[in-house]
Amino acid sequence: MERCGRQSFWFRQEPGICSWASIAGRKEGQGPLADRFDQVLTDDHLGQASWEQAEKKLQERSLELALEKIGKGRFWVQLVVGGDLLNQCVATSFALRDQPLPFLGVYGACSTMAESLLIAGMAVSGGAAHTAAAITSSHFATAERQYRLPLVYGGQRSPSAQWTATASGCVLLTREPQSIRLESATVGKVADWGITDAANMGAAMAPAAFETILTHLEDLGRGPEDYDLIVTGDLGQLGSSLLLDLFDRQGVSLTHSHRDCGAMLFSPARQDVHAGASGCGCSASVLCSELLGRMQEGTLRRLLFCATGALLSPLTSQQGETIPGICHAVSIIRED
Amino acid sequence: MERCGRQSFWFRQEPGICSWASIAGRKEGQGPLADRFDQVLTDDHLGQASWEQAEKKLQERSLELALEKIGKGRFWVQLVVGGDLLNQCVATSFALRDQPLPFLGVYGACSTMAESLLIAGMAVSGGAAHTAAAITSSHFATAERQYRLPLVYGGQRSPSAQWTATASGCVLLTREPQSIRLESATVGKVADWGITDAANMGAAMAPAAFETILTHLEDLGRGPEDYDLIVTGDLGQLGSSLLLDLFDRQGVSLTHSHRDCGAMLFSPARQDVHAGASGCGCSASVLCSELLGRMQEGTLRRLLFCATGALLSPLTSQQGETIPGICHAVSIIRED
Numbered sequence: 001m002e003r004c005g006r007q008s009f010w011f012r013q014e015p016g017i018c019s020w021a022s023i024a025g026r027k028e029g030q031g032p033l034a035d036r037f038d039q040v041l042t043d044d045h046l047g048q049a050s051w052e053q054a055e056k057k058l059q060e061r062s063l064e065l066a067l068e069k070i071g072k073g074r075f076w077v078q079l080v081v082g083g084d085l086l087n088q089c090v091a092t093s094f095a096l097r098d099q100p101l102p103f104l105g106v107y108g109a110c111s112t113m114a115e116s117l118l119i120a121g122m123a124v125s126g127g128a129a130h131t132a133a134a135i136t137s138s139h140f141a142t143a144e145r146q147y148r149l150p151l152v153y154g155g156q157r158s159p160s161a162q163w164t165a166t167a168s169g170c171v172l173l174t175r176e177p178q179s180i181r182l183e184s185a186t187v188g189k190v191a192d193w194g195i196t197d198a199a200n201m202g203a204a205m206a207p208a209a210f211e212t213i214l215t216h217l218e219d220l221g222r223g224p225e226d227y228d229l230i231v232t233g234d235l236g237q238l239g240s241s242l243l244l245d246l247f248d249r250q251g252v253s254l255t256h257s258h259r260d261c262g263a264m265l266f267s268p269a270r271q272d273v274h275a276g277a278s279g280c281g282c283s284a285s286v287l288c289s290e291l292l293g294r295m296q297e298g299t300l301r302r303l304l305f306c307a308t309g310a311l312l313s314p315l316t317s318q319q320g321e322t323i324p325g326i327c328h329a330v331s332i333i334r335e336d
Numbered sequence: 337m338e339r340c341g342r343q344s345f346w347f348r349q350e351p352g353i354c355s356w357a358s359i360a361g362r363k364e365g366q367g368p369l370a371d372r373f374d375q376v377l378t379d380d381h382l383g384q385a386s387w388e389q390a391e392k393k394l395q396e397r398s399l400e401l402a403l404e405k406i407g408k409g410r411f412w413v414q415l416v417v418g419g420d421l422l423n424q425c426v427a428t429s430f431a432l433r434d435q436p437l438p439f440l441g442v443y444g445a446c447s448t449m450a451e452s453l454l455i456a457g458m459a460v461s462g463g464a465a466h467t468a469a470a471i472t473s474s475h476f477a478t479a480e481r482q483y484r485l486p487l488v489y490g491g492q493r494s495p496s497a498q499w500t501a502t503a504s505g506c507v508l509l510t511r512e513p514q515s516i517r518l519e520s521a522t523v524g525k526v527a528d529w530g531i532t533d534a535a536n537m538g539a540a541m542a543p544a545a546f547e548t549i550l551t552h553l554e555d556l557g558r559g560p561e562d563y564d565l566i567v568t569g570d571l572g573q574l575g576s577s578l579l580l581d582l583f584d585r586q587g588v589s590l591t592h593s594h595r596d597c598g599a600m601l602f603s604p605a606r607q608d609v610h611a612g613a614s615g616c617g618c619s620a621s622v623l624c625s626e627l628l629g630r631m632q633e634g635t636l637r638r639l640l641f642c643a644t645g646a647l648l649s650p651l652t653s654q655q656g657e658t659i660p661g662i663c664h665a666v667s668i669i670r671e672d
Contacts, residue, residue, distance in 0.1 A: 009465070
């Protein structure tokens with residue numbers, strides 16, 4: 001790898017993306033990306049006794065699906081990098097207990113898919129592993145119970161709130177040459193512009209996305225026009241408009257190149273999710289359905305994938321803290 | 337880097353350890369390693385309004401101390417990899433909010449220091465960063481409140497329980513040649529042998545330590561005699577005896593080369609901590625005091641550092657789950 005600028009590096013030996021898979025819950029499967037997912041659940045419990053066990057199953061299944069597509073068994077994977085939103089990241093740890101593979105657990109809130117790709121990419125590019133999986137999940141019911149209220153309370157949601165996606169995505173990387181590859185990455189810094197409303201995560205994360213994308217472009221000497229798509233995940237509708245506004249003030253227009261996973265997963269007209277989707281599984285499942293699907297079809301060739309996370313905990317909010325955000329960016333290219 | 341065996345790799349360009357620092361709480365500062373710590377707290381609150389803010393300060397301070405030793409400012413650091421035990425890893429995230437540096441958050445419970453070193457080492461060895469910091473913390477009061485009971489309840493502790501260390505350790509890595517270097521690493525798998533007693537973490541983690549150390553030795557074609565010291569962190573007294581027993585059954589004696597950070601931090605005779613110390617800060621502070629101190633003095637030249645973590649959450653225990661463990665190993669050598 002080659003360090004570049006303040007926060008970025010090039011994958012000199014570019015890790016190839018040889019497979020990916022997404023799995024989505026019932027509601028997610030009724031949205032605009034319905035046909036893109038590898039599997040849509042009919043039962044968000046996945047036959048398990050608890051929501052947490054269901055989320056664990058999501059991860060197991062998305063890894064299995066990604067491996068099935070290339071006809072490989074799980075021992076093909078030399079390293080798994082992944083995480084989730086649950087306290088102590090138990091969805092991932094327990095999924096990897098029952099599929100024992102070398103495992104590095106990461107926590108970046110909803111930025112976890114980009115962080116996992118970045119670390120798995122470093123391992124593959126540098127030679128520490130010949131193959132690796134990046135995997136994350138989230139589940140609406142586990143997140144609501146942990147961060148807000150148990151579902152049975154029927155609490156009313158704020159208009160700025162986002163809907164935690166029930167979904168998982170898995171990307172498989174290899175040192176073998178592939179047409180779709182990781183090209184570069186920018187490691188995010190924690191950004192905190194003083195937002196305190198835990199029901200407005202888009203606003204809390206937009207500054208981090210702004211800083212990371214701007215730094216990425218500066219570090220690599222690029223402009224937005226160098227990408228077909230700059231995708232954040234998951235600012236939702238409100239955070240996305242803040243991001244575009246922040247870039248406008250810099251004299252940089254992101255309007256034509258920007259989309260947001262949180263705004264792509266659900267249909268605002270047909271699905272009542274307020275400000276959009278969120279959760280580690282949101283950006284992961286959008287990447288592993290629509291985005292990599294379009295790259296495979298050739299209608300998307302240069303993608304900047306910028307997953308965003310809000311690094312609060314219920315406790316920090318109770319203690320009156322503001323909400324720090326982070327955003328990691330990975331550029332993914334298709335070159336035949 | 338060069339992949340080696342099932343779970344290991346060599347750092348071909350070996351990341352140099354150019355500085356380290358440790359900070360320990362009052363009780364930790366009364367133990368056998370008292371003279372080794374860079375700073376011992378007189379007030380475990382660190383003048384903060386909450387224990388969580390105190391833990392955040394621990395991390396800020398250990399990073400500052402490590403940088404001060406080599407006369408560098410914080411912008412010398414191109415990447416920080418770190419984590420802690422708090423829900424959503426907020427000690428680290430908030431520490432990195434106030435010292436904004438490129439940051440990858442990881443979660444490996446008490447194995448986090450080895451995982452952070454391993455990932456930071458991959459970044460430096462592979463060229464993604466020229467310098468990096470690996471940092472973790474734990475705090476007795478935040479851990480008791482989150483995992484067990486608030487301190488003011490005065491709950492009685494089980495004889496097999498370990499005492500979460502109030503401590504932080506930080507290691508600085510560089511591509512510049514150093515006599516103390518990371519040599520190789522083994523990424524752990526999740527191991528779960530069915531332990532359900534959350535007050536006996538040593539037993540839950542011993543199988544992971546056993547599997548990782550055994551795999552490390554097999555992958556690299558080594559025996560215990562190839563290391564001056566194989567240090568686990570933090571099995572405590574009970575977990576350590578289980579580990580030695582597991583190796584004995586393999587016909588491998590670890591008795592002379594093994595020590596455990598959880599058993600090193602406190603004095604069993606003088607300090608009432610039951611089965612020893614634990615917490616991400618335990619192995620980190622022992623590494624960054626006694627162990628790297630001895631490497632600097634030249635009395636220790638070949639160290640296998642194997643931090644161990646129990647990947648449970650209070651919720652998984654409530655749901656009747658067993659306790660999975662993980663252990664990552666990093667070999668650290670001194671060659672002048």
